[in-house]
Amino acid sequence: MLKIPSDVVDSPILASTVLKTGILVNILRAKVDYDEGTIIISILGNEREQKKVVNALIKGGIEVIKLKKNITNDVDKCIDCGACIALCPTNAISFTEDWSIKVEGDKCIRCGACVEACPLRSLSIQEI
Numbered sequence: 001m002l003k004i005p006s007d008v009v010d011s012p013i014l015a016s017t018v019l020k021t022g023i024l025v026n027i028l029r030a031k032v033d034y035d036e037g038t039i040i041i042s043i044l045g046n047e048r049e050q051k052k053v054v055n056a057l058i059k060g061g062i063e064v065i066k067l068k069k070n071i072t073n074d075v076d077k078c079i080d081c082g083a084c085i086a087l088c089p090t091n092a093i094s095f096t097e098d099w100s101i102k103v104e105g106d107k108c109i110r111c112g113a114c115v116e117a118c119p120l121r122s123l124s125i126q127e128i
């Protein structure tokens with residue numbers, strides 16, 4: 001997750017980082033206003049290449065936060081109804097072989113669609 005402060009929000013730092021490093025990034029979610037921005041990206045490449053991109057972004061004045069466990073499901077509340085599955089844009093939620101719900105935090109882009117849809121309020125997005 002990239003936190004873009006007001007003093008660099010109008011600079012093409014992400015684009016110039018891709019050009020400079022030659023390493024591609026996927027923009028998964030972005031919310032950028034005139035005074036600040038939050039962008040979630042995945043960096044393609046191996047660990048060394050990912051570090052190279054992160055270092056270039058930090059050098060450009062962007063705060064970089066590694067997201068791990070974005071979404072959790074309270075199994076005591078969940079009734080495995082499946083209402084959340086189709087709403088997830090990244091297929092982070094699925095049925096297992098025994099028809100229970102599996103959430104994969106590393107695929108989640110924190111859109112919140114499943115949290116809103118769950119009738120039991122069993123899904124929650126992790127605080128950073």
Ligand code: SF4
Binds near residue numbers: 073117120121122
């Ligand atoms: S919508 Fe809620 S209760 Fe239904 S499967 Fe998803 S997490 Fe479980």
Ligand code: SF4
Binds near residue numbers: 071109110112115125
């Ligand atoms: S918050 Fe969005 S991306 Fe994450 S699991 Fe829920 S629907 Fe999928």
